[in-house]
Amino acid sequence: MTYAPPAVNPDSREANPYRPDVAADPLAFYDQLRTQCPIANMEGVPSGTHIISRYEDVKFALRHPEIFSSDVVAVDIGQDRPLIPLQIDPPGHAKYRRLMDPQLGPKEIAYLESDTRALVNDIVDRFIGRGSCDFHAEFSVPFPCTVFLQLTGLPLDDLERFLTWKDNIIRPDVPLGDTQAAQEVRYATGRAMYEYFEGVIEDRLANPGEDVISRFVHGDLEGRTLSREEIADVLYLFILGGLDTVTSTLDCSIAYLAQNPSHRRALVEDPTLVPAAVEELLRLHTPVMQVMRVVKQEHEMHGVRMLPGDHVIVMLGAADTDPEEFGQTAGDLHVGRDANRHFAFGGGPHRCLGSHLARLELRVALEELHRRIPDYAVAEGAELYYSPGIREIASLPLVFEPGPTLVGAAS
Amino acid sequence: MKIHFEASACVGHGRCYALAPEVYDADDQGHCIVKFEVVPPELEAQARAGAANCPEAALAVEDGLSGGARAASARPSG
C-alpha cells in the first residue's frame, strides 16, 4: 500500500498513525517506523510527542512507569480525575489492582463460558438463515457488549446510550484533526457518564448483587471501601475497555479470516488451534494500536532526548510485528509460533485488566462461529473502513451459505 | 530442568498457566504460581512453552538440575 503523502517521513522524522489508510493496513507503516525512524515525532505537533515502535523500546517503556507514566496528563478524554487503575502510577496503582484483578481472573470468569457460548449461538441465529450479515453491527458490537452488561449488571436497555458514549470518547464524530471539537464532545460525554454512574453506585450500595460493580463497591481496599468518586473513575474506564476493544479485535480477526481462507479452514478442521490463533490474531492485528504515556524523568532513546512533560505514543502494533522479536514470520499469521510475547494487552503494571475476559470471548466466538458458519467471505465490492487508534471496522458485510438456526433445528 | 520465576515482574498475563497448566497455576490475583522447583522430565516441554510466552520475561527455564548446567534462554531464536 502506498501512502500519499507518506505517513512516515524519515527526513523530518515525522509520522502520523492516526490515518484511516494506516489503520487499514498498518504493517508497512510499522515497518518504516521501526527501521527508519525508531523515535518519530507526531506529525504536525511542533515537538515533544514521540512515537516509540521497536519491540525492545516498547517493552522498556511499558515496564518503566516511573519514566513513562500513564497518569492523567497522558490521556485527556473528558474525565475529571485520573481513571482507575490506568492513570494511577505504581505504587498507588497496586492496591486498586489487588481489589479488581481477582474479580476478572481466569478462574473467576470461567463460569461465564457456557452462557457466553449460548449467547454466540443466539446471535448467530439472528442472521444465519439469511446468508449474509454486517458482522460488525450484528455480531462484534452486540456480543461483547451483552457479556459486559451481564457481568456488570447494567441494564440492556441502556446499551445504546453506552455505545454512544464510548464512541464519543474514542472516535468523536468531528472533522479529522479538529482536536478542539473532539475535546468538547468528550467533556460533554464525561459529564453525562458521571451523572449516570451516580445512580448506579447509589443502587449498588443499597442493593448489592453478584455483579462486578457490586463487588467493586463493597470490596476491601486496604481496610476501607472505594469512595464514590473512585468507583466512578473505575466505571469510566470500564465502559471504554469493556465495550470497544473486543469489538475491534473481532472485526480485525474475522475480516482477516474471511480474506485468508486457508487460515480459516485450519481452524474449522482443528478447533484446538483456536487459542493459539487468538494470540496470533491479537498479535498481528493489535487492535489497540498504541497506548499513551507522559515522560516523568528525562530519558534518551536512539539519540532523541525526551523531556518531562513530553507525550509518548507507545506503538504496540509496531512492537508486535517486529522481526527482531518475532522473526521472519512477524508479518504473517503463524499459529504454530513457539514464543508469542505480544503486547496486544499492553504490558508491565498496567496490563489490561480485562485480558482474561477478552480471551474467553474471542476463543468462544471463533469456536462457535466456525462450527456454525465454516465458510464466509467479505461481500463483493465492500470497502472496509478501519478507524485509527482502535481498529474497529465501521461495517463488515459478510456472505456465506445460509444455515439452520439452532432453535429451529431443535424444535 | 529448573524454573526461575521473577515474581516482581509478573503482572498476570496468564500465558504461562494457560499454556502449561500442569506446571504453572494462578493465584487469586491471576499471577503465576510455579508448581515445581525441579520440573519432571515429562513436563519440560510445557514448562518451556509457558516461559517462552510470558510477555514480561518473568519466567526462565534452566536445563539440567545442578550447577554448571547450560542456562537455556526461553527466548525465541528467530
Ligand code: SF4
Ligand atoms: S505469563 Fe508471565 S506475567 Fe503472565 S502470569 Fe505467567 S509469569 Fe506472570
